[in-house]
Amino acid sequence: MMSEFTVNMNEYLPLRDLVFNTLRQAILKGELKPGERLMEIQLAEKLGVSRTPIREAIRKLELEGLVIMIPRRGAEVAKISHKSLQDVLEVRGALEELATDLACQRINEEELKELTDAEDHFKKVVENNGSEMEIAEADEAYHDIIYKATRNDKLVQMINNLREQMYRYRLEYIKDEAQRGTLINEHENILEAIRIRDIIRAKTLMKEHIDNQELTVSQNLEDGAEAESRLNHKRK
Structure with a gap:
C-alpha cells in the first residue's frame, strides 16, 4: 500500500x-x-x-x-548502502563536532533553556511511543538549537545542505527501538557538557553520538541483508 x-x-x-x-x-x-x-x-x-x-x-x-x-x-x-552511510556520517560528524565546539563557547542562557526544553520534548516523544517521524523531528529540533548557537551562518548552511540526506539515516537509526534510551542519555550528556562549557567532553560525546548511529545502522543493514539472503535461499 x-x-x-x-x-x-x-x-x-x-x-x-x-x-x-x-x-x-x-x-x-x-x-x-x-x-x-x-x-x-x-x-x-x-x-x-x-x-x-x-x-x-x-x-x-x-x-x-x-x-x-x-x-x-x-x-x-535504492537501499541504503554502507558506503553512502559512511560518506554522509563522516561529513556530519565533522560538522557536528565543530558546531558543538562553537556552541560551547557562544551559547547563551536563553538557548540553553531552549536546548533543555528540546531534550525534555524528545524524551517525552520517545517515552510516549511517538512515531518514527515524530522522534526524528524532535531529534532534529534538538540539534538545530546547537547549530543556531554557533552564530556561524556558513556552518549552519552546510549542515542544512546535508540535512535531507541525514534524515534518511536518522530514521533508520530511530527504527531500532533498543537504541532510543541510548539517544536520550546521549542528548542529556551532551546538554550537560555544553551547559558547563566543557568543549573537549562535549565534542567527544557528540562524536560518540554520531559513531553509535553509524554502528547501529550498519549492523541493521547487515542483519537485513542476511535475512533477505535467507529468504531468497528458501525460495530457490
Missing part, C-alpha cells in the same frame, strides 16, 4: 520540479521504502499528474542515487 504523500503546489516551480521534490522527500523521509517499486501509472494517478513528469523525476532520482533501475522490474527506491 502506497504511503500518503502529495504534491505541495508552488506557483514558482515547474510541475516536473514539484513532482521531483515530492518523490525525493518521500524517499528521504521513508514514506517510500528502500526496495519499493516506483510504478509510473500509480504515482501519476496518486499525484494527479501525467506520466511524463513522473518519468523525468525518476531519472533525476536515479542520478542522485536514490533510485535504481532493475532489469525487467523497472525503478525502485
Whole structure:
C-alpha cells in the first residue's frame, strides 16, 4: 500500500520540479521504502499528474542515487548502502563536532533553556511511543538549537545542505527501538557538557553520538541483508 504523500503546489516551480521534490522527500523521509517499486501509472494517478513528469523525476532520482533501475522490474527506491552511510556520517560528524565546539563557547542562557526544553520534548516523544517521524523531528529540533548557537551562518548552511540526506539515516537509526534510551542519555550528556562549557567532553560525546548511529545502522543493514539472503535461499 502506497504511503500518503502529495504534491505541495508552488506557483514558482515547474510541475516536473514539484513532482521531483515530492518523490525525493518521500524517499528521504521513508514514506517510500528502500526496495519499493516506483510504478509510473500509480504515482501519476496518486499525484494527479501525467506520466511524463513522473518519468523525468525518476531519472533525476536515479542520478542522485536514490533510485535504481532493475532489469525487467523497472525503478525502485535504492537501499541504503554502507558506503553512502559512511560518506554522509563522516561529513556530519565533522560538522557536528565543530558546531558543538562553537556552541560551547557562544551559547547563551536563553538557548540553553531552549536546548533543555528540546531534550525534555524528545524524551517525552520517545517515552510516549511517538512515531518514527515524530522522534526524528524532535531529534532534529534538538540539534538545530546547537547549530543556531554557533552564530556561524556558513556552518549552519552546510549542515542544512546535508540535512535531507541525514534524515534518511536518522530514521533508520530511530527504527531500532533498543537504541532510543541510548539517544536520550546521549542528548542529556551532551546538554550537560555544553551547559558547563566543557568543549573537549562535549565534542567527544557528540562524536560518540554520531559513531553509535553509524554502528547501529550498519549492523541493521547487515542483519537485513542476511535475512533477505535467507529468504531468497528458501525460495530457490
